[in-house]
Amino acid sequence: MALKIAIPKETTANETRVAASPETVKKLIALGARVSVETNAGEGANILDDHYKDAGATICKTAAETYKSADIVLKVLAPTDAEIKQFQKATLLIGMLAPYANADLLKKLAAAHINACSMELVPRITRAQSMDVLSSQSNLAGYKSVLDAAEHFGRAFPMMMTAAGTVPPAKVFVMGAGVAGLQAIATARRLGGVVSATDVRPAAKEQVESLGATFVAVENEEFKEAETAGGYAKEMSKEYQKEQQALIEDTIAKQDIVITTALIPGRPAPKLVSDAMVKSMKPGSVIVDLAVENGGNCAASEAGKVVKKYGVSIVGHLNVPGRLAANASALYAKNLLNFVTLLIDKESKKIALNLDDDIIKGVLLTKDGAIVHPNFTDAKPPAKASAAKPSDDKAADDKDASEKAPAKKAPAKKAAPKKAAAKKPAAKTKTSEKKD
Secondary structure (H helix, E strand, C coil): CCCEEEECCCCCCCCCCCCCCHHHHHHHHHCCCEEEEECCCCHHHCCCHHHHHHCCCEEECCHHHHHCCCCEEEEEECCCHHHHHHCCCCCEEEEECCCCCCHHHHHHHHHCCCEEEEHHHCCCCHHHHHHCHHHHHHHHHHHHHHHHHHHHCCCCCCCEEECCEEECCCEEEEECCCHHHHHHHHHHHHCCCEEEEECCCCHHHHHHHHCCCEEEEECCHHHHCCECCCCCECCCCHHHHHHHHHHHHHHHCCCCEEEECCCCCCCCCCCCECHHHHHHCCCCCEEEECCHHHCCCECCCCCCEEEEECCEEEEECCCCHHHHHHHHHHHHHHHHHHHHHHHECCCCCCECCCCCCHHHHHHEEEECCEECCCCCCCCCCCCCHHHCCCCCCCCCCCCCCCCCCCCCCCCCCCCCCCCCCCCCCCCCEEECCCCC
């Protein structure tokens, strides 16, 4: 019998996305699979049951019916305890499982003999770009962050010259120039804002300036080595953070809009905008915190709320990609399709987990009753499946983000301090001028 792939309706609060689109359903069926979709699974993304049915899927009335005999389960976020109980043994679960925030989940999946893959852990290699869920979702989050800022900003973005006078352009400062940050820069520039940005990764400078924005950073020796082999930002020293903070404080005080996107894999989001910085901004200014689900980059942000402090609006929306659910679902579904295509043997039409494949090794969390990912092997599964106590449903990280997010590659190991530090070059504060 052909492989069965299950697409459930997400149960996490505020989750509007779905793990398959009618387009990907057709292509999954072309791979030799049967696809079951829970009724109303695509409702939040404006995908009707009839759209899935026309693509060849079977519509199931309940989650239990959807999961019955499923070989592969495609989800957006981590399953609940109730859902795990409905999976058959050796089911392959694929989704954004937020493993750094869900240690108990890994134990439960291992105890239930569920083979699980977490898509946030897709390695950043050329062959895996089409499967990179963090990039696809963060791109939309960066775009939406600027629209959210414009909504709460009581003035115009572009410069306008009128007979009654000139309207100055909005000054926008983006903190973090990853996928979300770069899209935020591009979107703010398209709206006519004067944009500057900062990031601790040296490679980001050229990217920021290529989009027509000004790069702001303390460019010392530590800055030049502030990037992991995987392309992620390293956590900076206290000394560097102090110097950078002084520069950022001066920069933020001059801005109309600040958008923060900084995340450190496997750790809480770094605090970049202090209460004092918020207070230094002009009344009517806006801060959009895209890292709010991971603790937030702004000290005054609150998850799921728009708050006002010192006359500054601080936006902390949850699941920002999900606020563009149709696009986010289409992109995420395509990421999953590309990954599933890698797993299904073309001749036998069965699941073939090649453990020598870097992509599969990078995302595989649990297999055959054990936690197998090297970053999480300390989390031992319970001796008996019955030992795992059910817990309340919790919203999983996006992300990332989020990025939502976040959201969650293996943290890089800190390099040993260099011995030859006697003649440490003095830090140089530099703000690159934007090129017209």
